[in-house]
Amino acid sequence: MKITMEVIGADAVRKDIMEIAKAPSTKKVWKAVAQVMKSESLRCFREQRAPDGTPWQKLSEGTLKSRAYRRTRGYRKKLKKIYGYQSKAFMRSKSGAKILMDTGKLRASIATKHSNGSAMVGSVLSYAKVHQTGGKHIPARPYLGVSDSGMDRIRGIILHHVKEAAWK
Known part of the structure; x- marks a missing residue:
């Protein structure tokens, strides 16, 4: 069949x-x-x-300082003489740093x-x-x-x- x-x-x-x-x-x-x-x-x-x-991971302190240092290039000698690394411009530049940016x-x-x-x-x-x-x-x-x-x-x-x- x-x-x-x-x-x-x-x-x-x-x-x-x-x-x-x-x-x-x-x-x-x-x-x-x-x-x-x-x-x-x-x-x-x-x-x-x-x-x-x-x-x-957060940025290291050294990276933050070097970025802020580059961003305050035009007046960094004056800032360093007067304020050291505690100026408002320097601190603002450090605090606003974005990772990988x-x-x-x-x-x-x-x-x-x-x-x-x-x-x-x-x-x-x-x-x-x-x-x-x-x-x-x-x-x-x-x-x-x-x-x-x-x-x-x-x-x-x-x-x-x-x-x-x-x-x-």
């Missing part, structure tokens, strides 16, 4: 499944994912914390790259890796990565595009 079964519409279902499987590999999806990754990195600079929410070059260098199936975010600056992973005398202050809320946004983007492809 031989039983034969025919599935009506199998080719159409197979074609739909193939379309759904291809959906997240479109450049549009990965461009949106890359933008989320970049915004997460910029958020780290704003909030001075790692992507997982851990606050960055001395010149703003690192933050401005964050760029994205995307293609079918991938999204990347990073920096081409030579010192970017040292700040991300740490060095001999520099603590790690990770700024590249995605928080839990960022992962939720990425999942939402991919899910939206899969649903969109499924209903075409």
Whole structure:
């Protein structure tokens, strides 16, 4: 005895499944994912914390002094003679220092790259890796990565595009 079964519409279902499987590999999806990754990195600079929410280590006293010294360049001799390192301008410059934001070059260098199936975010600056992973005398202050809320946004983007492809 031989039983034969025919599935009506199998080719159409197979074609739909193939379309759904291809959906997240479109450049549009990965461009949106890359933008989320970049915004997460910029958020780290704003909030001075790692992507997982851990606050960055504070700047050392030596770093604070050297930054303030550079910022008071035009009148530092006068300030040092009169006030030492206790002038209001010097103290204000020290207290307003942001971590990893001395010149703003690192933050401005964050760029994205995307293609079918991938999204990347990073920096081409030579010192970017040292700040991300740490060095001999520099603590790690990770700024590249995605928080839990960022992962939720990425999942939402991919899910939206899969649903969109499924209903075409």
